[in-house]
Amino acid sequence: MEALKLAYGGVTYIAKLFNCSRNTIKHGLEELGAEEILPRIRNRKKGGGRKAILDKEPDINEVFLCLIKEHTAGNPMDETQKWTNLTRANMSDLLAREGFKVSRNVVRKLLKNNGYVKRKPLKNKAGGGHVDRNSQFERIAELKDIYTAEGNPILSVDTKKKEKIGNLSREGKIYTTETVEVYDHDFPSLAEGVAVPHTVYDQARNEAYVTVGTSRDTS
Numbered sequence: 001m002e003a004l005k006l007a008y009g010g011v012t013y014i015a016k017l018f019n020c021s022r023n024t025i026k027h028g029l030e031e032l033g034a035e036e037i038l039p040r041i042r043n044r045k046k047g048g049g050r051k052a053i054l055d056k057e058p059d060i061n062e063v064f065l066c067l068i069k070e071h072t073a074g075n076p077m078d079e080t081q082k083w084t085n086l087t088r089a090n091m092s093d094l095l096a097r098e099g100f101k102v103s104r105n106v107v108r109k110l111l112k113n114n115g116y117v118k119r120k121p122l123k124n125k126a127g128g129g130h131v132d133r134n135s136q137f138e139r140i141a142e143l144k145d146i147y148t149a150e151g152n153p154i155l156s157v158d159t160k161k162k163e164k165i166g167n168l169s170r171e172g173k174i175y176t177t178e179t180v181e182v183y184d185h186d187f188p189s190l191a192e193g194v195a196v197p198h199t200v201y202d203q204a205r206n207e208a209y210v211t212v213g214t215s216r217d218t219s
Contacts, residue, residue, distance in 0.1 A: 053106055054113075060100050064110045067094045081178035084116070116175040123169050127183035127190050148204060156201040164191035 054060060068084050068091065075081040086094075088104040088111075095102055111117075147154050168186045183190050194214060201208040 053100075053102055054109060057100060060095070060102075061110060061113065063098050063100065064091070064095065064107075065114065067091070067098070075178075075180070078178065081176065081180065082116075083174050083176040083180060085174060111175050115177040117177075118173045119176050119179055120173050121169045121180050121182045123184040124181045125167070125183045127185060127187070144203070153205075154203045156199070156203060158199055160197040160199060163195045163197075164188060164193075165195055166190060166192040 068086060071086045071090075072082050072084045074083070088107045091107045091110075092102060092104055095107070144154055164186060167182050168191060169182050188194075195212050196214060198211045198213060199208055200210075
């Protein structure tokens with residue numbers, strides 16, 4: 001409105017004052033002079049504002065599918081059933097490398113548009129403490145303090161929980177296009193094998209080394 005109050009050159013003056021183009025000022029004046037009145041709950045016309053990234057980048061969906069293809073597995077008996085081990089953060093990083101800087105929310109929309117929903121595997125297919133325990137841990141803590149003060153390493157060597165390999169249930173959820181059916185019981189006889197993680201952890205350096213074998217023997 002101030003541009004109208006000024007004499008000739010008012011549009012140019014206001015544009016320089018607010019560091020914007022003359023067209024922006026003119027467009028604003030046209031909207032002010034229009035008869036259309038927006039509802040009180042809106043401050044811009046319907047459809048106004050920044051366009052969604054999925055509308056601005058029509059190729060993003062094709063690039064997205066190509067990227068997750070390398071991290072996708074599926075059911076050989078049902079090609080519509082697929083799943084990926086990537087997280088939304090992983091997918092966002094991969095898209096950024098291809099020039100698409102998008103949020104995890106955009107990745108969620110891409111997943112939904114392609115039929116991926118986070119699910120847990122469906123179980124549907126047939127198929128005592130020591131009396132001196134506290135004193136033991138107190139002694140371990142005492143020795144750790146002594147070794148740390150002397151600059152000696154403190155290594156923790158152990159075997160983690162065994163994991164049965166095969167078409168069995170797993171904790172957590174992954175993105176899939178269809179429900180993944182697994183055996184309704186996790187019997188060892190149904191497993192194709194067993195994986196045993198071994199860990200060596202340096203407490204002072206906060207570094208660990210993990211190997212996966214088929215035996216509990218850590219030697």
